[in-house]
Amino acid sequence: MKKTIIFSLSLIGFLAISAAALAQSGTVNTTGGTTGSSNNSSANLQLSNPLGSAVNTPTEFIGRILNSLFGVVGSLALVMFIYGGLTWMTSSGNAEKLKKGRDILVWSAIGLFVVFSSYAIVRVILSTIAG
Numbered sequence: 001m002k003k004t005i006i007f008s009l010s011l012i013g014f015l016a017i018s019a020a021a022l023a024q025s026g027t028v029n030t031t032g033g034t035t036g037s038s039n040n041s042s043a044n045l046q047l048s049n050p051l052g053s054a055v056n057t058p059t060e061f062i063g064r065i066l067n068s069l070f071g072v073v074g075s076l077a078l079v080m081f082i083y084g085g086l087t088w089m090t091s092s093g094n095a096e097k098l099k100k101g102r103d104i105l106v107w108s109a110i111g112l113f114v115v116f117s118s119y120a121i122v123r124v125i126l127s128t129i130a131g
Contacts (some may be wrong), residue, residue: 008076012069059130066122073115080108 055061088101 004076004080008072012072057130059126063126066119070115070119074112077108077112077115080104080111084108 049055055064084101084104086101087097087104091097091101
């Protein structure tokens with residue numbers, strides 16, 4: 001179980017770091033006036049959106065991050081359901097393995113309930129903030 005938790009935290013950390021690295025790849029465009037002129041005080045600097053034209057507000061950005069995280073968590077829950085089911089089916093009457101498989105299935109279901117509840121709560125909060 002510790003390996004699963006460490007793996008999932010590492011995966012989430014990797015996704016967060018790669019998203020931050022991709023967010024810093026924007027370029028600075030200068031418009032209005034001559035480029036390279038030291039006397040050009042009326043030049044307008046515009047930063048291009050590093051996230052693409054689809055994300056324009058912080059709430060949209062947070063929503064996209066949460067949707068991707070919920071997808072990862074859902075996939076992990078599916079893997080845990082499969083693992084728990086296989087453990088239960090291959091227990092061969094061993095009470096310890098049967099309990100282990102059942103516990104994995106129960107905790108996976110509880111985890112999915114917590115994820116879906118948190119999604120609903122976050123959705124309500126973000127829609128309230130966004131107006």
